[in-house]
Amino acid sequence: MLPPASETAPARDVRPAVAARPELAQALLDRGLGERRAYGMLVELLEVAPKRLAGSPGYEAAARWAERTMQDIGLANVRMEPVMAPHWERGDPERASARLADGSALELSACALGGSPAGSVTAPAVELNGLAALAELEAAGGSLQGRIVFLNQRMNPAARSSFQAYGGAAGQRTRGPALAAKLGAVGVVIRSLSSADDDVPHTGMTRFEDAGPKIPALALGVQSAERLSAALAAGKVESVTLETHCRELADREQWNVVGEIAGSKWPEEVVVLGAHLDAWETGDGAHDDGAGCTHVLEAARLLLACGVAPLRTVRVVLFANEENGLAGGRGYAEAHAGEAHFVLIESDSGGGTPRGLGLSVDEHVLERLRPAGAPLAAIAAERVSGGGGGADIGPMAERAGAPEGSLSVDDTRYFDLHHSANDVLESVHPRQLELGAVVLAYWAAVLADLGPGELSYN
């Protein structure tokens, strides 16, 4: 017989709600919106280093800019922490086209995926609906010998968030090319992971196995994917031709750029505000992740400007190499393994209108935190939701057993731009960007001042 529930349930520590700090919210909003420094920083970063993929001269310029900016803001212990990162280059512009039965050519808007090798192939094409279809083919013992594979899964428009839609289709980019190569394919094109209906291709990392075959892998603009699909369905395509000029060079030393506001009571405990400084070079990385970089820098500046003295250390980390290797996140976790991390928050969802904070902690902890968000209702950003985190902070959060979270922003248009030539300054709105920095600053102060164990109690 089961004992009564009261004997099995662990005793729950009932603590009071975390207090709202309306004066702090007012001060941050007044100063942030009045001074609009986040946008100014973004303009600077994109002028200094519009192209800043790991290993490029632009990344070094970005890192030097970040170091200078942290010093100007007044952060303490500013430094560049070395990590070894991969170095991949796109090389000359890539090309993709289809030869049709009537002798004409169908030009396709395309860009190489990060990690693609150089190559020039012409072969008959076969269309499959994403990674799942490829995996089914493998399970059935099928072959793609000598074929160019076209993975045409679209992001599910009915998904409840853009990130869900992206995650649902991303496998065709990250793992599709390696699996297709294993099954004998000589090249891969994927439908861009894009929520736009335009013809701008979106790049992103694809991973080949070190010992496995590597084949040219490109993303097609959505309209090009639709055209190719229609031509294939009509039996009009004789062959597809792909041409890439990418290079994989030796790993290079890159840097995470770090600065701090020392904690006034528990300086050895760290609250990380993170973003990634590298970006794909198809665009200028204005949203991904220039916005995140300026969110965390401006959040720290606002805290200092408003005279906030957090109890724990608030550490700003601009990570290297998120896009094609995660060397920054892994290197940080290794270099700081022995330090007490209270919580890590990342901004890597673009510079859209902030909604609130996402935090990977138990629901009853979220419940206690929600009242603290009340002052942000003035800008409709009071939401405190479960989940949240980031690629860069993940390795440290895991190693430290610390909770991770993220700034939640409206992501409706994020994947229209993400990793594409349209991710440029003009797509970022100064007020939206600044509001994000204010929300991040507010939560950084609240989290840094929580009592011991307040994010992890049962």
Ligand SMILES: [Zn+2]
């Ligand atoms: Zn990103």
